[in-house]
Amino acid sequence: MPSSKHQRAFIGLIFFFIGVSFATWASRIPNIKANFQLNDAELGSLLILMPISSMVSLPFSGWLVSRFNSRKPLIVSIFINALSLMLIGNANSIFLLSVGISAYAFTTRTLNLSLNTQGVNLQKLFSRNILGTFHGLWSAGGIVGAALTTFLLKYQVSIQVHLIAIAILVIIACAFAYPYLIRNDKPEKGNKIIIGKPDPYIFMLGLLAFCAAVCEGGMFDWSGVYFKEVIQTPIFTYGFLTFMTFMAGFRFLSGTIIAKIGMYRNYMLSAGLIFSGIILSIALPYFWAGLIGFAFVGAGTASVVPMTYALAGKSDKYAPGMALSIITTYTISGMLIGPPIIGYISHALNLRVSFALFAAAGIMIAPIAHLLFQKFIRPREIV
Template sequence: MPSINKQRVALSVFFFLSGFNFSSWASRIPTIKTSLDLNEAELGTVLLTLPVSSLIGLPLSGWLVSKLETRVPLTVAMIINAVCLSFIGFASDSDTFTLVIVLFLFALSLRVFNIAMNTQAITLQKQFSRKINGSFHGLWSTGGIIGVGFTTLLISLNVPIVPHLLTVSGLTILIVLVSYRHLLRNDLSASGNKLVLGKPDPYILYLGLLVFFAAVCEGGMFDWSGIYFQEVVKEEVFTAGYLIFMSFMALSRFVSDRIIDKIGMGTTYVMSSLLIFSGIGLSILYPSFWPAMVGFSLVGFGTASVVPMTYTLAGASPKYSPGIAISLVGTFGIIGMLAGPPIIGYLAHAFNLKVSFMAFALSGIMLIPISQLFFKLERGKLVTKE
């Protein structure tokens, strides 16, 4: 197999494992909530640990991808993340403070390997004549589907959280150690590796906001879809909503590259926005099994293409190297993904879970004006150059 294809396969394995591990954690949140006897606000406070950790990890992740080959922080951080995943299981049977400490380390390692992984993807994309970035994110979603499916099976068999997460952790470490040697090498950028402080770069700011609002929807759906189906839809198999959301997200990401080629990025952002808004609206207005399933499907299809599409644009930043640009834009995304769940928790505690889901609809509709501002900026630069 040619080296470039081996690199693509190895990186695909990391994307798959990332999705599998994250969904293994997220689909066990109802278990953790029950085990520690947390209400919605208390759960929201616990989940707030993740975006705080991510913010602290911004300078670390940016420095690592600018100083080292990305395969090094990618591999080390994913192994640490897998170990933290197993500790989450033990912490859920311990106390809230221990869980917060473990989640802090879990999110910090997630931050580092996510930036390194996406930087590798953008660099590898440049060696292919066709778009491949969407397929990487499709494998992330596929890993998520299999992860939640595996969790659903174990829950139905009454398997406790500790052996579940220990198994996932062990398999991840083994596969990472085997795949590491095939990752892309010598991918340090020669320029654009210095973070410039001062007035925000509009190019990065608009892309960051796009990823932020998409990630609020993703993160919130990951962490609260099971609870929504459990408490609002009253479905005993509470992972059903999460599973359908992840399935349609994966489907969309595997076809997103072709969709973008057909209708363009600008139209894709608008389409994604409308799908998210209508899917959430359907789930709120008709909170029964099939309407909620259709609604979550639309949300999954709508959110799917935003992050890979925006990371591709970030990799073409005129000011920063791909690693730094993706680290900056990824900061917005990780904060959105990890800040969305606690926000929903506070809103649910103050009002109710149905009302709190309106935050997702608002986040989805924000993709339209922000994407229009970004492409207006790009057209303005093009006219200036001409």
């Protein structure tokens, strides 16, 4: 049986390569927009397929993880996810592109739930928070994916070749890591959603996840478009790359930061960074101001989801996999509302004005976290 250190390393390896895959898709969105000659509203309508498909996958994903453990659904969804990435890169019609995006989002949600369940279960063997490190590796993969796209754009490598190569690389890496994943992690209880009044603890965690998803998902989908069309930078991945770099850096530092200032203050800091970063980018739509603003947003969004997932794993009502599945519903709702609305507001007004939605969602993290800690966290001594 692999040691906990080996399991941590190989779970982290999968987080990294899934981050590479997602950043590859996200950083190529401006190319897809240009290739299919979409306006902002049409792009928003196309992007709404991702959260809808993710929402459809949730009951199925939660059932798979609770029925068959998290290991097998993870590896199967990774394989199908990689094939979907190939289809996105090689689609020659809106129909095929929509099929590829829908399948990619459906399997991304399944593999994310399975992978985070692995991380939450492994966390129990460590005294220090390691979930932030896992999400940091995902963001580090995002940096590599965005940097590679920047390099390939410079040398005009086609999206078709790019996405096929990344998909093959992800399949090989994850197949190598598969034997080292946690086995038999199916919990004995807490596997079913209890119908009735929503659990207030999970509900408030869900609201935090929702606000973070509006900001994080919106930056994934629209940061490249913002730098291309508002800041008018030819290599439009600079903003996305900066956002991912600071998100990764602060996720790796999150364990140290939380140990020093606690989760409560870190939620407050995150809200302030997101708000100030977006406002700076809107007020001063220039290259360096945009980079600094996106850096603030990356640092601010870094810790919110890992902290929220860690707290979900301490639910008294649900097993970790089911708690994560419920909270992921809120996350997907945020992604459902955020990116498409940005497209519609941008089409009606302009892209700068539409980014105010991210600032509003970011600052709302502060009062929600305050209420959560006031009612639930301090008695649990999670600080």
